[in-house]
Amino acid sequence: MDKNVFDDPRITAIGLLFEVSAGLSARFAAQFEEHGLSPVEFEVLMRLTRSPGHQLRMTDLAAQTSLSTSGVTRVVDRMERDGLLRRRACPSDRRSSYAVVTAAGLSRLDQTLPGHLRIIEEWFTGQLAPAQLDALLDGLRRVRDAVHPGATAGSTEPVPAGRPADC
Amino acid sequence: MDKNVFDDPRITAIGLLFEVSAGLSARFAAQFEEHGLSPVEFEVLMRLTRSPGHQLRMTDLAAQTSLSTSGVTRVVDRMERDGLLRRRACPSDRRSSYAVVTAAGLSRLDQTLPGHLRIIEEWFTGQLAPAQLDALLDGLRRVRDAVHPGATAGSTEPVPAGRPADC
DNA sequence: GAGCAACTATAGGCACAGCAATATTCCCTG
DNA sequence: CAGGGAATATTGCTGTGCCTATAGTTGCTC
Incomplete structure (x- = not known):
């Protein structure tokens, strides 16, 4: 084991990326907690x-977050119990249910x-000159387009629903 | 709730960063698994x-990873069981034990x-021209220096031990 | 030198997420 | 229109990590 490998x-480079992330x-988690939310609940x-x-729909929510469908079931359980959302049956497909x-x-x-926005500005975007921020985002975008994480889990882009929201 | 907020x-920007991460x-986890390692075990x-x-020392290991001391105890349990490392008592301080x-x-x-290095090259560093990579890393470094994640958990930099390794 | 505060590792309880199995519903094919 | 395969949500099981409590050790203070 060559020590220079490290x-x-x-x-x-990868250490830097993960460290920043x-x-x-x-910091986000701490601020969410002030409002009684976990990171996944905020998401x-x-x-x-x-x-x-x-x-x-539950399935679409799972596809847009990094959760599995069973994970979504339980998160929605908690959030429904806390009154943040409610389940709604889909009349046209009795298998599906919506989280509203x-x-x-x-x-x-x-x-x-x-x-949340203040924290992003304070510790991320605001730390860089506009040109430097653009360069960083361009690089990230390039990598994102390549690695294309699964079904864009965690993506900021909206994901088209598997089925049209017909109800 | 103004929809434009999104x-x-x-x-x-933050979505991009997290998506890449x-x-x-x-991808790392999948490759680690081929070798029977979890991400935290690799770390x-x-x-x-x-x-x-x-x-x-267990404590220093916890400080250098994102694990708590109890988390380190259990990871070391598993890895010791698998023969990847072993515990060693510290003769000069009977409270401490080392993971070797x-x-x-x-x-x-x-x-x-x-x-692992191949994956980094294929999906990250190799996706960018040298100048672009440098710009991205400079930006990340700048943010890292500001946010200074706790006790540099997950940092690539070595962390000085709380006590000298006198044994 | 006795006592006390700090440090170290571990164990128990709790929360949470993924995987696999299950029940229900839908859709397509013959 | 009957039946099989796909889709959907849920639940049990398991694994893993954190928080707190606990026990042992050390070093400092009086």
């Missing part, structure tokens, strides 16, 4: 709220988002 | 192997690392 530029995640709230009708954001859920997201 | 450049993590193996004597990489552990890391 100084390989590839290792340091982990650091920001930790679910974002996904649903940006979708037409503030709703999404409630007014309380929208309100919670409204309370959480400004702080 | 198009905020800060949101898209998650995508690469998934532990890397940390120990790069340390003097291929060993580290075994020959089998070194061998396992040797088998895993080339593929």
Whole structure:
């Protein structure tokens, strides 16, 4: 085992990426917790709220988050218990059920988002000159297009529903 | 809830970063699994192997990974059971014990690392022109220096031990 | 030198996520 | 229109990690 392997530029590069990602995640999690949300709950709230009708089928929600379908079932259980969203049966397909954001859920997201954006600005985008930020984002976009993580799990881009939202 | 919030450049920027990070993590995990390692086990193996004597106190190992001390206890349990490392008592401080990489552990890391580096090159560093990669890394470094994730958990940089490795 | 605070590792309880199995429903084919 | 295969959500099981409590050890203070 050659010790110099650890100084390989590839290792340091990937370490840097993960370190930044982990650091920001930790800050986000702390701010979410102030509003009684876990990171995954925030993600679910974002996904649903940006979708037409503030709703999404369980399967589609799983595809847009990094959760499995069973994971979605349980997260939705918790959030429904907390009143942040509710289940709604799909009349045209009795297999499907929708998760719909409630007014309380929208309100919670409204309370959480400004702080979230502030943290991004303070520790990420605001740390770089505009040109430097653009360069970084261009690089990331390039890598993203290549690695194309599964079904764009965690992507910011909206994902078309497997079936049209006919209900 | 204004729908335009989701198009905020800060949101898209952070989404991009996390998407890249998650995508690469998934590829790494798949390759680790081919060699019978979990991501955290690989991390532990890397940390120990790069340390003097291929060993580290449990506490220091926890500080260098993103694990808590109890988490380290259990990971080391599993890896000791699999023969990748072993515990060693510290003669000068009977509270401390060291985790030491075994020959089998070194061998396992040797088998895993080339593929790991190949993946980084294929999906990350190799996707960018040298100047573009430099720009991206500069940006990341800048953010890293600002956010300074806790006790540099997950950092590629070696972390000085809390106490000198006197045994 | 006795006592106390700090440190170290571990064990138990809890939360949470994934995988596999299951029940229900839908759709297509003959 | 009957039956089989695909799709959907849920549940049990398992694995894993964190938090807290606990036991042992060390070093400092009086």
